[in-house]
Amino acid sequence: MEVNPNQLTNYASLLWNAVLDYSPKIISAFVILIVGIYAIRLITRLIKKIMVKRNLDPTLTKFLADILIWALRILLFIAFISKLGVETSSFVAILGAMGLAVGLSLQGSLSNFAGGMLIILFKPFKVGDTIEAQGQIATVLEIQIFVTKLVTANNQTIFIPNGILSNGTIINYSTQGQRRADLTIAISYETDIKKAKEIIAEVMRSNPKVLSNPAPEVTVKNLTDNAIQLAVRPWAKNEDFGAVFSETLENCKLAFDAAGITIQPYVRESSIQN
Numbered sequence: 001m002e003v004n005p006n007q008l009t010n011y012a013s014l015l016w017n018a019v020l021d022y023s024p025k026i027i028s029a030f031v032i033l034i035v036g037i038y039a040i041r042l043i044t045r046l047i048k049k050i051m052v053k054r055n056l057d058p059t060l061t062k063f064l065a066d067i068l069i070w071a072l073r074i075l076l077f078i079a080f081i082s083k084l085g086v087e088t089s090s091f092v093a094i095l096g097a098m099g100l101a102v103g104l105s106l107q108g109s110l111s112n113f114a115g116g117m118l119i120i121l122f123k124p125f126k127v128g129d130t131i132e133a134q135g136q137i138a139t140v141l142e143i144q145i146f147v148t149k150l151v152t153a154n155n156q157t158i159f160i161p162n163g164i165l166s167n168g169t170i171i172n173y174s175t176q177g178q179r180r181a182d183l184t185i186a187i188s189y190e191t192d193i194k195k196a197k198e199i200i201a202e203v204m205r206s207n208p209k210v211l212s213n214p215a216p217e218v219t220v221k222n223l224t225d226n227a228i229q230l231a232v233r234p235w236a237k238n239e240d241f242g243a244v245f246s247e248t249l250e251n252c253k254l255a256f257d258a259a260g261i262t263i264q265p266y267v268r269e270s271s272i273q274n
Contacts (some may be wrong), residue, residue, distance in 0.1 A: 006197070008265070020079075020177055025083060025084055026084065029080050029081075029083035029084045032076075035082045036072075036076040036079065037076070040069065040072045040076065044068060044069055044072075045063075047065060047068060048061060050140055051065075055116055058194065062142065062144075063116065063120050063145070066144065066145050069143070070244055108129065109146060111161075111163035112146040112147065112161045113145055114162075114163070115163040115164070115167065116145050116146065116162040117163060118162075118168075119157060119162060119165070120143070121145060124166075124170050125140055125147075125170060125172050126140065127141065127143065128140060128174070129172055129173070129174040129175070130174050131170055131171060131172050131173065132170070133165055133168055133169070133171070134168060136152070136158055137152070138152045138153075139151050139152075141157075143162075144162075146161065146162060147161055148162055162221060173238065177238060178211060178231050178235055178236065178237050179200050179235070179237075179241045180235050181232075181233065181234050181241065181244055181245045181248065182231070182233055182235075183231070183232040183245070183248060183249060184221060184229050184230070184232070185200065185229070185230045185232055185252060185263060186227035186264040187262075187263065187264055188226075188264045196256070197218045198268060199255045200218045200230065200255075201216070202255070203248065204216040204218075204234045205249065209237075209240040209244050210235065210244055211235040214231075214235045215235075216233060216234040216235060217232075218230060218231070218233075219233075227264035232252070
């Protein structure tokens with residue numbers, strides 16, 4: 001098969017002319033893309049600074065910034081392909097069809113997005129709060145569009161989808177600013193109840209981390225087959241709760257030892273049928 005040099009020259013000429021005709025669109029499209037990326041960064045930084053100056057909730061600030069970034073990215077992408085010569089009307093129709101298909105396949109993600117919006121609107125918790133949800137007790141680090149990021153006391157990071165988080169039970173330990181520790185100490189029936197209660201009350205009074213208002217309580221909780229159970233309820237600020245919990249138990253044990261009172265060991269009661 002013979003190749004006609006004139007045909008090759010014509011094809012090369014046509015290709016070169018097409019490149020020359022289309023190159024301005026390509027160059028301008030990529031200029032728009034690069035400038036747009038930097039503009040999005042500047043706009044989001046500026047919006048964040050404005051929201052911080054207006055003392056908006058950090059949770060709301062982060063959430064709105066994430067939505068703004070994605071909205072600007074979508075607009076930039078449409079402008080980019082429009083500059084390349086792609087018909088935006090047909091593209092939007094295709095994008096809508098794709099969005100419907102993706103939406104049906106990602107119903108869980110849409111549920112998580114809606115859950116994130118509910119969390120932002122109704123504010124059952126905010127960044128920095130200690131909460132209990134989905135069997136986890138942890139501190140809120142970040143509320144993202146689809147998930148909430150938590151960190152536990154032993155520094156484990158947990159991601160909980162916003163959908164199940166917003167529809168489940170949430171216990172917020174930080175809202176009131178103070179918490180009550182519910183402790184149980186068991187003593188034998190031979191022990192003087194009043195003396196034991198006075199010792200425990202003195203232990204809580206002598207701890208500066210235990211709040212005087214609300215006042216700590218010591219009451220008889222239960223009378224079991226082998227022990228008298230005392231309910232010990234000291235109040236503490238959120239940041240002192242862990243220390244008050246452990247110090248109360250330790251100091252009660254030391255005070256009981258000094259007074260010659262023995263803490264009754266816990267015995268699990270069960271019935272066995274023959």
